[in-house]
Amino acid sequence: MDEKDLKHTISPHFIKVRLISEMITNIIGFIVLLILYWLDGYFQWPDWVGWILHILLILTILGTIWDLFEPKYLYRSWRYGLDPEYLYLSYGVIKKEWVTIPVTKIQSVSSTQGPLMKMYKLRSIKVETMGSSQTIPGLDEPTAFKLKEEIAEYAKLKEEES
Known part of the structure; x- marks a missing residue:
């Protein structure tokens, strides 16, 4: 069976559910990062810890941007x-x-x-x-x-x- 023959798709509401789920996960991730930044400042951790936190922040921001677009593309690609x-x-x-x-x-x-x-x-x-x-x-x-x-x-x- 060809992909074009697969006419059934998932629900369009799946996009909203996935967006809400991903945003909840990202908010929790940002809260954890904020706590780690605060702990870094409070305990004066070595400089390399700060660099790791910066890299994690950049990756989290990029992941959040991807999470805004991914559910729509995933919805479009699902067929059964x-x-x-x-x-x-x-x-x-x-x-x-x-x-x-x-x-x-x-x-x-x-x-x-x-x-x-x-x-x-x-x-x-x-x-x-x-x-x-x-x-x-x-x-x-x-x-x-x-x-x-x-x-x-x-x-x-x-x-x-x-």
Whole structure:
């Protein structure tokens, strides 16, 4: 199956959830850095500690800038498809990945929902096989439940045929 054939995408609300999550993480990172700067001044740590803190600050600022753009590109890149034989996934911003999972190899399908995802009525679907697991993030609740049931049904049917 070609990437163009994968018509299903994740929810547009995923962008907001991801932005909020990343900003919370970045705020905590900046608070930790501020505390470390204060401790550096208070305890008069060696100069090399100050240089390391400056480098960490620059990296944190660059990471924060990337986090403002990354959710939108991640949303645009996520595609998935399902047929009775395979589950197809395509995702990635910098490194594009295409994953094909035979439904006969699927051992379990689960759904997760954190507090931010609950606010926006989103869920993630995790598909586990013997050797790996894949997650489809940020699906609308009805879509997630339907997809989870379809995957489980296809996997059960293929197991019964074997």
